[in-house]
Amino acid sequence: MSAEPRAVRLYRTMRLIREFEERCLAMSLSGEIVGGIHPYIGQEAVAAGICAALTEDDVVTSTHRGHGHVLAKGADPKRMLAELCGTTAGLNRGRGGSMHAADVSLGVYGANGIVGAGAPIAAGAAWSFQRRGDGRVAVAFFGDGALSQGVVLEAFNLAALWQLPVVFVCENNGYATSLPLNRALAGDPVERAAGFGLTARAVDGMDADAVADAAAEAVERCRRGGGPAFLECRTYRFNGHHSFEEQVGLNYRDDAEVGEWRARDPLRTQSTRVDGATAGAIDAEISTLIDEAVEFARAGRAPDPAEALHHLYADGTTPRPGVMI
Amino acid sequence: MSAEPRAVRLYRTMRLIREFEERCLAMSLSGEIVGGIHPYIGQEAVAAGICAALTEDDVVTSTHRGHGHVLAKGADPKRMLAELCGTTAGLNRGRGGSMHAADVSLGVYGANGIVGAGAPIAAGAAWSFQRRGDGRVAVAFFGDGALSQGVVLEAFNLAALWQLPVVFVCENNGYATSLPLNRALAGDPVERAAGFGLTARAVDGMDADAVADAAAEAVERCRRGGGPAFLECRTYRFNGHHSFEEQVGLNYRDDAEVGEWRARDPLRTQSTRVDGATAGAIDAEISTLIDEAVEFARAGRAPDPAEALHHLYADGTTPRPGVMI
């Protein structure tokens, strides 16, 4: 697979995310995925481009809108979908779901339900890498909303101060739920990050090539001990904040704006960089893969309620139950 | 008093703080002030200069090193010292002590034991002033250590975003307890604040005139609706972090450094701006005032232990006691 040109690999990853998300969205609306999802559609170039610069040993922390990151880092779509369906074959044995999907064996330290929470965790992994001098890198994904979150700003300072090998990837999709960035942020994301001593730049988040280039540069600098980076990836989510928005309809973005961004579909852009036959083959391959994933997820079994507290403590400490007669 | 030249007023305030602190330090070492204090000696130009730009209607939030701010805002030194001695005649009726001394009637929303905690509280008062359009201003004092505290950075963003009439005054004395700023902060305080869209500048915190000028400018801008400001006041504490340091001796600053800063004593600088006779009269006046304050504080009575939970709830809700037989 690594013999393939980067453009092809990027296309495959993005196509995988797109198909996965479209299927998930449908399964959320039908109730098969109970908590619903935060769809990543439109932002695929970011996950694909960033993760293209990483190896299996590198670590990422993800967000509530995490499917793209988890898949781009290499997680098995079957087990990912099985997780969203709450079955024991899921990545997290059905304990995590969409907002906590993780594959620690691949360095995916999990989606996270709290905005910004992953940034200092990634910095901590990076601290550990720095201490061991093993050249690994950590990446923290987060949205524009996280730029107002104290713990993220604290993490910027620590990372820059200690020159940790961490890349902060801000997926600026313009909104935190209904709040547009200009009513959330005083100043500019890149300037803010630079004010913390981070090497900071903005990149077109709708262009997987551009993201991959910027990521490669930042990641290599980290590996060489050149210190942390901040990348603002300007992107857009094509759908609502959460799958429930498809049902209720909230009115905070105008159609023209959505249309303009949809016209810049990163998947289509990337498809122009791959020859038609290859793209067609990938499309077919992914389509089969996702069909299989759906089948796999549907065939899974629900966990045993008697095991509801399994894994609460790593040493097997057994808590008292809720009723004792 | 307001007919007096500013230089004289600044000198009086600084002399008051200096004498008050020297006496407090002695009383801490002798055990009369039980929890000890964080002495403000060396930083007087900041409190005096900033508060010279404020009226009684303006609000300040202070810090663990708060005596200077409380006095400069006009609190009665007698009742302040009575507070530190834990008597009912204290500003807080003996409930607050050094780290929580407050005189709300003068807009002093309290010293605070948690670093950075006052910044968003000041922003909140400023929000209220803005809403009412009454031209009042809030000032948040905090140390260089607070520049790494998430809630402070969040408050910077909200203040700049909403153009609140708040002035953030960072008293950069170079250390957070034993941690020098260059091992605490990536980048520069003013650039960091500017990265949040705040009008930001540094000023010589050993020069009361310079501080007062900068404060007047920032406060007037706030009053006109021109938005918040950040002032880095470069200063130094002449003594240890806390009075206990006078006893144990911690070794993190070298004597030469302390000596250089002591040579720039802001009180001496200010004394050169006041004619000798006036200064002498003020010195005598303050000396008497502090003697009276000590007498007043010593004469106070300790609160009644039966009233230990008074004021816990504003509506008089009475909590259950610690033992019920």
Place this chain on the structure above:
Amino acid sequence: MAALAYITALNQALHDEMARDDRVCVFGEDVRIGLTQVAKGLHDRFGDGRVVDTPLSEQAFTSLATGAAMAGQRPVVEYQIPSLLYLVFEQIANQAHKFSLMTGGQVEVPVTYLVPGSGSRSGMAGQHSDHPYSLFAHVGIKTVLPATASDAYGLLLSAVRDPDPVAVFAPSALMGTVEEVSGELGPVPLGSARIHRTGEDVTVVATGQCVHVALAVAEAMADEASIEVVDPRTIYPVDWETIRASAEKTGRLVVIDDANRMCGFGGEVLATAAEQFDLTARPRRVTRPDGAVIPYALVLDQALLPDAAQLTDAIRAVLK
């Protein structure tokens, strides 16, 4: 009689109180569009000056509310997730709560913290499903947990009018429920319990959505025992007199409470009963397990929440 939805009651309370008292203002994420419905229509009616859409800066806007309260406003702060209260625990427990005592009574901090959607949301998993009101009770924050629409209305009104910080937990499980109410809606005082059903044999103290579980169980067990259902409504301070009177009347006590067992509200009721109530049988509690983290899969989520079967068992145990 009119049907009042729980979520509408919260929204109505804010409308009414904002109209009555100009000092009341609302801070929170997505309050402009009224995402959770609690703030619906407030921005249109009261504007930017009183309904403030906040960036994701929970700590700062929580303390901003404290400062605004000290300067004369009466802020209501909305949080989208119960665990966001962990993020602002310092600002509530160590700042807002302590100013009154620390200043020797110089200042009041009338802020309301409102969580619409506390407890499990079925499929929102570990970080979105806690019910952390016992933490607030422990540190001494006035804490309410309304079980019905009229109580939601009345308790939220009282919370906003209270001179101290008050946390209002509105359980996710109740958001869509409807109560038949008669007469005018009005404030419900903090610290007063509500007896939902009288009975002679067992007292069930039930909180939040568990009130409805208890009422259903009481009905289903009507042949076996006469069950009194008491809702404390305020988790702190507690209306101990009403609870005690009921428990001593029946002589038997079961608590059902959707919080972790260890050091939870259910435990406090049992502890106080042990010290002070005359009972004829051991009391019981039905709670989440110790230290529970709610897993994603629905069957696991539900396995950890107190339910009717457990309550039935507990009631039978105290009747033995």
Place this chain on the structure above:
Amino acid sequence: MAALAYITALNQALHDEMARDDRVCVFGEDVRIGLTQVAKGLHDRFGDGRVVDTPLSEQAFTSLATGAAMAGQRPVVEYQIPSLLYLVFEQIANQAHKFSLMTGGQVEVPVTYLVPGSGSRSGMAGQHSDHPYSLFAHVGIKTVLPATASDAYGLLLSAVRDPDPVAVFAPSALMGTVEEVSGELGPVPLGSARIHRTGEDVTVVATGQCVHVALAVAEAMADEASIEVVDPRTIYPVDWETIRASAEKTGRLVVIDDANRMCGFGGEVLATAAEQFDLTARPRRVTRPDGAVIPYALVLDQALLPDAAQLTDAIRAVLK
């Protein structure tokens, strides 16, 4: 026999464990100079790579420890004030604690949170005097509260070796105390109580510095009653078997615990006793009042802390 100071024991445990296990590292404010004594000498011995002086960014460095733990380190994080744990409650309760379950057991988070100087510091007033371990127990964090130097050593060692997050509260009142210890120091397992004094008439469950109050009262009351003093040592998980065995042996139970009353550890012991223990008298607890905020003046501070006189009264009450 050798005299071991409590604070030295904590420091020694860190020295020994860092020497034994290269993965152990320390984060905290002023740890380089060992301001609180807990980290004394560690920086000189283990260097910058393992002893990290942090800026005042409690939230970030707490979660940094989580990330480092997930990547294979075993961080110990020191906090200078108990209430700083409020500031990082999200990072501990909602992140570190939940990863094991949420990931379905994919990852361990072996972090130790160490608070040297919890509880009242006599004159440090409202924001520096809380004793918030019950909050940690409620959410399910393993929580220890050593009462003696040897327990401080042994429990801290076990905390650092534990695969889960553990909070260690070292009461301010004990820092300067000394224990006569014989033999080798070693780990003390989490979840095991220590019977400090055997007796036949009353069981006093005492925590932290209250253990010493209980021992003094037991001695002073020796003519009146034979008092057994049990220290749970671990606030969560609790060694219920030892407590139950003692309480059922004596038939009488009093708890003394320096935390707020409502939903505190003392209440949990009483609640569990009410459900499960066979007692011959009502149990009692001696605690701080509900929702206490410690005032500055010493006489007020002390008035709110559980003391010997209150314990004596409570013991007499259960003996009646």
